[in-house]
Amino acid sequence: MIDKRRFDEQGYVVARGLFGAEETTFLRDHFMRLREAGEYPGDVVGVDPGSDDPLKRYPRMIHMHRWDRIALDWLLEPRLERSLTMLLDGVEPFAVQTMLYFKPPGARGQAVHQDQYYLRVKPGTCIAAWMALDPCDGDNGCLQVLPGSQDWPVLCTIDADTSRSFTDVTVPLPYGAELVPVLMEPGDVLFFNGSLVHGSEPNRSDRFRRSLVGHYVRGEARECALWYYPALRMDGSTVELEPSVGGGACGEWVERDGRPVIELTGVGVDPHRTE
Numbered sequence: 563m564i565d566k567r568r569f570d571e572q573g574y575v576v577a578r579g580l581f582g583a584e585e586t587t588f589l590r591d592h593f594m595r596l597r598e599a600g601e602y603p604g605d606v607v608g609v610d611p612g613s614d615d616p617l618k619r620y621p622r623m624i625h626m627h628r629w630d631r632i633a634l635d636w637l638l639e640p641r642l643e644r645s646l647t648m649l650l651d652g653v654e655p656f657a658v659q660t661m662l663y664f665k666p667p668g669a670r671g672q673a674v675h676q677d678q679y680y681l682r683v684k685p686g687t688c689i690a691a692w693m694a695l696d697p698c699d700g701d702n703g704c705l706q707v708l709p710g711s712q713d714w715p716v717l718c719t720i721d722a723d724t725s726r727s728f729t730d731v732t733v734p735l736p737y738g739a740e741l742v743p744v745l746m747e748p749g750d751v752l753f754f755n756g757s758l759v760h761g762s763e764p765n766r767s768d769r770f771r772r773s774l775v776g777h778y779v780r781g782e783a784r785e786c787a788l789w790y791y792p793a794l795r796m797d798g799s800t801v802e803l804e805p806s807v808g809g810g811a812c813g814e815w816v817e818r819d820g821r822p823v824i825e826l827t828g829v830g831v832d833p834h835r836t837e
């Protein structure tokens with residue numbers, strides 16, 4: 563049973579044990595085998611098996627559902643469809659992306675960000691289904707979220723610390739904002755709103771932290787960034803959306819009556835950036 567009220571109030575919810583041990587072991591082994599066998603369309607960095615950087619030995623895979631039937635079947639899986647439709651108030655989701663994070667021992671994390679910065683969905687926002695394929699904890703760089711930030715507009719980005727993050731931009735957080743670690747077991751699925759601030763720390767353990775991620779947009783969406791085309795209905799058919807265009811405003815923190823508030827004063831959300 564998924565706690566929809568928690569999702570609405572905090573911007574995220576974990577569906578514990580949505581997938582079984584056999585299924586997650588199968589998916590983990592399947593993607594490890596593929597990764598160790600070579601490179602694929604959607605890889606944004608190449609594979610270098612001899613590199614000192616763990617993320618060059620095991621880079622993220624992206625959009626595997628475009629060429630791998632197992633990834634496509636997972637993205638459109640009825641359990642995900644039912645959960646997403648419920649969280650979206652009965653509106654069907656359209657599927658736009660798959661990703662596999664291997665996050666081997668020693669790998670950098672991903673600085674905090676909002677997925678909507680990349681997907682540029684209009685109207686509304688996107689939603690993610692992030693499934694653990696390994697136990698995820700503080701040591702191996704579990705996902706961290708900022709509850710309540712799902713109601714923020716897209717924030718203007720600043721430079722990230724690339725010694726800790728493999729991406730180079732992040733969002734500034736107001737003083738006192740506390741990220742919450744999301745501890746998960748294989749088969750648990752974290753659903754989170756596309757405007758929720760989230761990210762992860764480096765993997766300081768000797769264990770992998772693998773996760774399989776699907777990104778979706780609300781079926782009422784009319785626009786989305788071009789990188790995510792084509793969008794798919796949950797029966798696998800293609801949906802026509804318009805590509806979002808233009809730089810667009812972004813939010814900056816200002817102080818009002820001694821409190822931090824966001825004003826849409828900034829410009830410079832780059833619509834061509836991919837996550």
Ligand SMILES: O=C(O)CCC(=O)C(=O)O
Nearest residue numbers: 663672677760761762775
């Ligand atoms: O898995 C991570 O460390 C980051 C994942 C993430 O930010 C995402 O799926 O949008």
